[in-house]
Amino acid sequence: MTKALGFGDQLALAMGQYGPLCVGVDPHPGLLEQWGLEDDAAGLESFCATVLEAAAGRVALLKPQVALFERHGSVGLAVLESLLAEARSRSLLVVADAKRGDIGSTMQAYADAWLGEKSPLASDSVTLSPYLGFESLRPALDLAHEQQRGTFVLALTSNPEGKTVQHVGGERSVAAQIIASAVAENNARDFLNMGPCGLVVGATVGRALKELQIDLSTFNGPILAPGYGAQGASAKDLYAVFAGVEDQVVVNSSRGILQAGPTAQALVEKIEAANADLVSARNK
């Protein structure tokens, strides 16, 4: 019997087929208004249906921003559950951007929620925050392996405030340590192209990898890079950050794509333009 592909390998295949773009599903109240939608469950539902229609079969990964569903309470989570089910039925890989991280005894519950077989919120992968200690994430890392799902651990985030925590200690910084652990511990198992444990490194971090002496050339998982588009990083900036590991980088754009709404056709045009922009900068 052939073994099912792990998350990193599934993502590598999808990036080979559709390119490096990940579309963010970020239903900000201002965007809902711009799209002529109410800031309620029906508005969310319509927003998600349009993004899905535009993204399915055109991008490698979809990234719903969980907080923008949670702000609607249980009805928002119900819309997110439907979006996840619909993406699955259309073979579109999803990373739930939930940025979860907790002490070991309760981390298991977050892992069950986002990666568990029976959970209605189960996603192909989830973002994790390692600031309670990298090993506190173990329940999620292990469940992801078991379920052929993936994780993306925040390392160097795209926001300017991130460096006040993440850069402290230079080459012994939290970011550098996390990267070392993720490489050594979590992807040293069987995979073809990429392991299931990824990193989040912002496209906006400039020379931070060099300054902190973080060498991604030995990193063997996917790198989720937010910051392209609305946060100011160009495709050229982005590939300068990730020189040498370009093929592992899946590039998120949320507002940069979504501002083109409300029609699916306008989103498709933005998606195609962004993918072309990224591929052209990557191949230079």
Ligand SMILES: O=c1ccn([C@@H]2O[C@H](COP(=O)(O)O)[C@@H](O)[C@H]2O)c(=O)[nH]1
């Ligand atoms: O370091 C990080 C980690 C996550 N994000 C998330 O990505 C998107 C970015 O949205 P844009 O509209 O393209 O700026 C958003 O969901 C963030 O929560 C990030 O930006 N930086």
